[in-house]
Amino acid sequence: MSLGGLLDQATSRFEVAGIESARVDAELLAGFVLGYSRGELQSALIADTANPTPEQLETLESLFARREAREPLQHLTGEAHFRNITLKVGKGVFVPRPETEWVTQFAVDATKAAAVAEPLVFDLCAGSGAIGLAIASEVANARVIGIEKSPDAFAFTRANYEAIAPNNGTAILGDLSEASSDFDGLVDVVISNPPYIPDQMVPVYPEVALHDPGLALYGGNDGLDVVRVVSQTAKRLLHEGGTLVIEHADMQGEAVRHLLLSDGWRQVRTHQDFNGRDRTATAIR
Numbered sequence: 001m002s003l004g005g006l007l008d009q010a011t012s013r014f015e016v017a018g019i020e021s022a023r024v025d026a027e028l029l030a031g032f033v034l035g036y037s038r039g040e041l042q043s044a045l046i047a048d049t050a051n052p053t054p055e056q057l058e059t060l061e062s063l064f065a066r067r068e069a070r071e072p073l074q075h076l077t078g079e080a081h082f083r084n085i086t087l088k089v090g091k092g093v094f095v096p097r098p099e100t101e102w103v104t105q106f107a108v109d110a111t112k113a114a115a116v117a118e119p120l121v122f123d124l125c126a127g128s129g130a131i132g133l134a135i136a137s138e139v140a141n142a143r144v145i146g147i148e149k150s151p152d153a154f155a156f157t158r159a160n161y162e163a164i165a166p167n168n169g170t171a172i173l174g175d176l177s178e179a180s181s182d183f184d185g186l187v188d189v190v191i192s193n194p195p196y197i198p199d200q201m202v203p204v205y206p207e208v209a210l211h212d213p214g215l216a217l218y219g220g221n222d223g224l225d226v227v228r229v230v231s232q233t234a235k236r237l238l239h240e241g242g243t244l245v246i247e248h249a250d251m252q253g254e255a256v257r258h259l260l261l262s263d264g265w266r267q268v269r270t271h272q273d274f275n276g277r278d279r280t281a282t283a284i285r
């Protein structure tokens, strides 16, 4: 069968399996195996110049079968794109999401606005390191510290910090509440995309429910257990006037505002994403 025929077949299989981005995923996997970008693959298909070897076809078939079984695309390719960086990801680490790219902008802006030569930023619940590393690469004079609790996830945090921010990033394995008191009152920006799904709300997508680690997803009865610790920890880390940015679920806007106001934060704001849903809180120490 031609590569085009294989892609058509994989697309149908993915659609039956309930994958919304069926054709895109089939093309990205084929491009990954053949060493092409998606655009290059499409050109090669039109020009009929893509001639996979038998080994490549075998690899592709095995990846198609795993994707059909709803393994995340990024686990199969081993990488995830986030803002202007590419991160290593795989089993044991949360795959960064597009909505978090938008949340990160609030911290990038606050870091750029910090009136110091070397703004200090903490990314609490770092996962792959996506947020902190995007800030470290976009704001070259920033110093970024990412804290991650899961040893499995931390293998990726550390590798990505070493690859992307060897000079201005530090990855630390530990509970966010244990962030060193040496930094108390010295930090300019704290950002966190913590686990915030209520324990009883299991996500519908198999990629999430079966492949994202539970520690990355669930935040207790109301989903806000870790958000409470983030608020307390950020309160001691930030200097007066420092900025806190927290991603949360769309039904948690009011609850997070209430929590932050009770903890004494100023200028507490909820921000809506492009779909008009409450997804981020910002506050000033």
Ligand SMILES: C[S@@+](CC[C@H](N)C(=O)[O-])C[C@H]1O[C@@H](n2cnc3c(N)ncnc32)[C@H](O)[C@@H]1O
Pocket (backbone or CB within 6 Å): 094, 095, 096, 097, 100, 124, 125, 126, 127, 128, 129, 130, 131, 147, 148, 149, 150, 153, 174, 175, 176, 177, 193, 194, 195, 196, 215, 216, 217, 226
């Ligand atoms: C939703 S994921 C976000 C990962 C990454 N920041 C991103 O946006 O892609 C939450 C992360 O927090 C970590 N985590 C959960 N509880 C934590 C805690 N108490 N201290 C530090 N990290 C924690 C999880 O292991 C997971 O990697």
